Amino acid sequence: MRTSELENLGFKRITKGDGELKHGYTCDLLSEVMANAESDTVWFTVQSHINVVAVAAITGINAIVLCNGHEFDEETIEKAKDEKISLFTTSLNAFEASGKLYDKGLR
């Protein structure tokens, strides 16, 4: 699926961008994400520090969904625009949000 489908699933888009999504990954420890996430991934987290964008860029994560009603700060959003990473937010918790994509067949 494409990142645009995340909007159809009710996630709020914060930055533009398009990319393929083949996998999902849910974790808040960035060192774990760097070590384990595959490319073409949608990442669910509550961590909004600017480093999430760099970690996404390094690992080939195309979309980040910030869960539990948290919001990205301006610095993170600007960096995501530069790196062309799609940012989304949701009021769902990481389990519920991940489940929506699991239902769609992402692994």
Place this chain on the structure above:
Amino acid sequence: MIFKGDFHIHTCLSPCADITMVPGTVASALEKVGTEWVAITDHNSCGNVKVFEKVLNLRGIKVMPGIEVQTIEEVHVLVYLKSAKVAMDFSNEIREHLPDIENDPERFGYQLFVNKNDEFIGMENVMLSASTDLTINDLWHMVKRYNGLFVYAHVDRMFGVVKQLGFIPDNPPFDAVEAIGNVNVNSTILRSSDAHSLSQIEKAKMRVKADSRTFDEFRKALMRKDMWKF
């Protein structure tokens, strides 16, 4: 002069620390291994700094006031401050940034205030093992308002900045890092015991070249990189 230092020690105020971490016994343990200069760094509080400073000073060990703050990213940062008075003001401000959750001592550990005779005189009721609502940047600005030093704690362990955030962010400009292994940074790298119990107080890993054991001398040595790991 060269001093033997250990700049990360907890007291019985930290919920995860042993209740035997009272001034008299900590002083004896430090004497035994020959440590001359320490920082008292409890989780999110400086409530026992003053009494430790007093008792350890009488035993010939100098105390640098400190605190280990947990940011909203769940990163642990050591903050060193000029005096026990400044540390208490800093601690009171940190308290306003802690969630209003009462500590359950049976579950999370006792948070005890102690006097110079090693007697428990009270308990901190606010849960100190929680994260503050301060981002790393917020905390850095606060530390600089108090003219303190901002040092990432155990960067390569749980709650260390590298573990939590993958790598050390460009901003804010930290003063030093504490690490167990090797880290690729330009700043001074500290190695400390992070002792939570008496048995964890081991021979000091740091040697500091300074005129005297004061905060200002520590800061100068840190900036000059006149300290090294053993």
